[in-house]
Amino acid sequence: MTSDRDLVDGVVRDGNERAFRELYRRHTPRLYLTALRLLGQSPMDAEDAVQETWIRAVREMGRFRWESSLGTWLIAIVGNVARDQLRSARRREARDLATVVELEVEHHQGVGIDLERAIALLPEGYRAVLVLHDVEGLTHEEIGAALGIAPGTSKSQLFGARRSMRALLNPMRNEG
């Protein structure tokens, strides 16, 4: 199997469409799922994010230093793209977290919801950090670079995200 590095070389050096398609097929399923999670499970938004991710990635590929894997680099880009997308669409949820948790607890009558749904219900800032850190394994430094925040902010967001996630997953425990 041709390595990512060779394929990237083909794209950067020759604009090789075949090499790009191979990279696309290799990495897009993961990118797409991450975009879905970051954008609250909207397939159309996620597809837009994936397309924009590849455009940005191909533009910047020549400068990629291979200090992380290509996959991690792409995940950081999709994180950045999703953040921009949410900002431009002004989709910040008006509901605060307490309301979300309250509504969910009420709706499920004390029965926990699954992790995927809990992630989708988190406010976008929490969701982004939780997905990138706990699901995709990025470091706080990588998350900071992707989202344009300080690593310390990423840590505090993750702390809040995990608390919120637990509240959504185990409402009974949190009621007491």
Place this chain on the structure above:
Amino acid sequence: MMPYDDDLTPVELQAFEELARRHEPSQLLEERTVRALLAEGLLRPRARRTLPWVVAAAAASVVLYLGGVATGQWLSSRQATEMISTMEQNHALEAAALVQQTGSAYSQAIAALAQIPTSADSQDVSQGREVALTALYSAANELVRLTPDDPVVVRILQVLDHDRTESDTVQSPATRRVIWF
């Protein structure tokens, strides 16, 4: 201890590990992305001259054969056999040339058919039209095999598929009177 140290429990860790890691988007996204990159000049279009000659030959043979049916005397079965045999043995360039040649014959045959007044020999004209459509459908099928990623070809086949499905539901087999020569 840092104020934000808050490790996941083993159960939580396991739950995260069990989350799906891959999900396929729609197939059109790949084409959309490639087109966007081509439009921005970030990719160069793929050269089309490397098409597999066998597939090109197969498409050519379908057009050749069905074109021959439509035109009757234009191409004899002997000629068709010779041409198919030629395609099987020769280079992709020759196969592509045959596609062009037989494609032209096919187009000319339909043009000739179109010249015939609809009032005259309407049954024959209708048969010719059906044969031409069948040939077009077969050729579109082969073209999709040749270039499955080409959205134009895929769309043509979808339209023809839709048309055939509709006409199948409208027409009973008895009303379809294609005679294969």
